[in-house]
Amino acid sequence: MKKKGIITVLSVVVVLFLIGWVLQNNKKKNAETTAVVASGNSGAVTVKTEKVTKTDIDLDFSSNGTFLANQDLTLSAENSGRVTRVLVDEGARVSKGQIVARIDNELLSVDVETAQASYQNALRDLERYESSFKTGGVTQQQLDNARLNVRTLQARVQAAARKSSDANIKAPISGIVNKRFIEQGSYVNPGAQLFEIVDVNKLKLKVTANEGQVVNLKLGDRVMIKSSVFPQSSFSGKVSFIAPKADNSLNFPVEVEVSNTAGGQLKAGMYGTAVFDFPQQAPALTVPRTAFIGSVNSNKVFVLNENKAEERNVTAGRILGERVEILEGLKDGETVITSGQINLVNGTEVQAVK
Known part of the structure; x- marks a missing residue:
C-alpha cells in the first residue's frame, strides 16, 4: 500500500513538472514572436493622402x-341635358371662350322665365308695401321682408341665367382637343367629362x-x-x-x-x-469629400505634418460632386489625409501609402 502511494505522488510531481515546462516554453516562444513583430513595425497608422492644389471648377x-403640357385639363358638364351639337373634334385647335358643344337648354330657359316672372311680381309687391308704409298700412318689418324677397329673387334670376348660358360649353383655355368624350345626342349629367384640352x-x-x-x-x-x-x-x-x-x-x-x-x-x-451651362469659374482649392472627419459639416480634416496627423479646422465652400471647395484653413501644396481618419487623433504618427 505504501509503495502504491509513493508511485502516485511521483506521478503527480512528474505531470506538474511537464505542465510547467510546456507553459514556460510557450511563453518564451510568444516573447520571441512579439519581439520579431515589434522590430518590424514602427507603430505608425497607415493612411492615404492627397496634395492640396488649385483645380478648375466646372459647374455645368x-x-x-x-x-x-403647360396646361392640361378636362372640361366637365355643369348641367344635365342632351347634347344637341358637338362643334369640335379631336385634334382641333380651340381658343379660350370658344363654344365647343351645346346642351339642350329648354328646361333651363323655362327656369329663367319663371325666376324672372317671380322677380317682377316681387317688385310690384315692394312698390305697394312702400306706398302703404307711408300711410301706416304695413309695419317696418313687413317692408323689410318685401325688400329681402326682391333681393332673393333677383339672385335666383342671375343663377338661372348663368345656368342657361352654361348650355353653351366653352373652352376654358386655348389649346388642342386631345380627347372627346361625348357624341351628339348623348345625355350628360353634371360632372360628366366632355373634352380634354391640352x-x-x-x-x-x-x-x-x-x-x-x-x-x-x-x-x-x-x-x-x-x-x-x-x-x-x-x-x-x-x-x-x-x-x-x-x-x-x-x-x-x-x-x-x-x-x-x-x-x-x-x-x-x-x-x-x-x-x-454656367460661366467659367476661377480655379480653387479642393479636397475629396472623404478628407473630412465624419462629414463635410464637421469642417475638420487631418493634415500630414512630418509623418504626423495634425487636425485642422477649415471652411468648406461649394460641394462639387465628390470634391469640396476649401475657402480657408488649407494652403496650396499641403497634404491632407483622405482615408484612415477613424484611427487618428491629433499628433498620431502615420505612414502614407499610395
Missing part, C-alpha cells in the same frame, strides 16, 4: 426629364438637381434643351420652378419652361435633357 451639368404652346420639362447643383440655380436662368427625337435641334428654356424641399431620393425637382411655338415639334410625354 445636365439632367433628363419628361415634357409636360396647351402645348409652352411645355414644362421636369428634371432634378442634387444639393451641389441646385445651389447654383435661380429662377429665370436660361437653359438649353435637347431631345433625342430631334438630335439636330436645340430648344431654349428658362428655369420656372425650383423646389424648396428635396424628394425622397434627396434630389430637388426643377421645372424648365420651354417655348414650343416653332412648329410645335415637341409633344407632352417626350423625353428631354436640360443642359445647364
Whole structure:
C-alpha cells in the first residue's frame, strides 16, 4: 500500500513538472514572436493622402426629364341635358371662350322665365308695401321682408341665367382637343367629362438637381434643351420652378419652361435633357469629400505634418460632386489625409501609402 502511494505522488510531481515546462516554453516562444513583430513595425497608422492644389471648377451639368403640357385639363358638364351639337373634334385647335358643344337648354330657359316672372311680381309687391308704409298700412318689418324677397329673387334670376348660358360649353383655355368624350345626342349629367384640352404652346420639362447643383440655380436662368427625337435641334428654356424641399431620393425637382411655338415639334410625354451651362469659374482649392472627419459639416480634416496627423479646422465652400471647395484653413501644396481618419487623433504618427 505504501509503495502504491509513493508511485502516485511521483506521478503527480512528474505531470506538474511537464505542465510547467510546456507553459514556460510557450511563453518564451510568444516573447520571441512579439519581439520579431515589434522590430518590424514602427507603430505608425497607415493612411492615404492627397496634395492640396488649385483645380478648375466646372459647374455645368445636365439632367433628363419628361415634357409636360403647360396646361392640361378636362372640361366637365355643369348641367344635365342632351347634347344637341358637338362643334369640335379631336385634334382641333380651340381658343379660350370658344363654344365647343351645346346642351339642350329648354328646361333651363323655362327656369329663367319663371325666376324672372317671380322677380317682377316681387317688385310690384315692394312698390305697394312702400306706398302703404307711408300711410301706416304695413309695419317696418313687413317692408323689410318685401325688400329681402326682391333681393332673393333677383339672385335666383342671375343663377338661372348663368345656368342657361352654361348650355353653351366653352373652352376654358386655348389649346388642342386631345380627347372627346361625348357624341351628339348623348345625355350628360353634371360632372360628366366632355373634352380634354391640352396647351402645348409652352411645355414644362421636369428634371432634378442634387444639393451641389441646385445651389447654383435661380429662377429665370436660361437653359438649353435637347431631345433625342430631334438630335439636330436645340430648344431654349428658362428655369420656372425650383423646389424648396428635396424628394425622397434627396434630389430637388426643377421645372424648365420651354417655348414650343416653332412648329410645335415637341409633344407632352417626350423625353428631354436640360443642359445647364454656367460661366467659367476661377480655379480653387479642393479636397475629396472623404478628407473630412465624419462629414463635410464637421469642417475638420487631418493634415500630414512630418509623418504626423495634425487636425485642422477649415471652411468648406461649394460641394462639387465628390470634391469640396476649401475657402480657408488649407494652403496650396499641403497634404491632407483622405482615408484612415477613424484611427487618428491629433499628433498620431502615420505612414502614407499610395
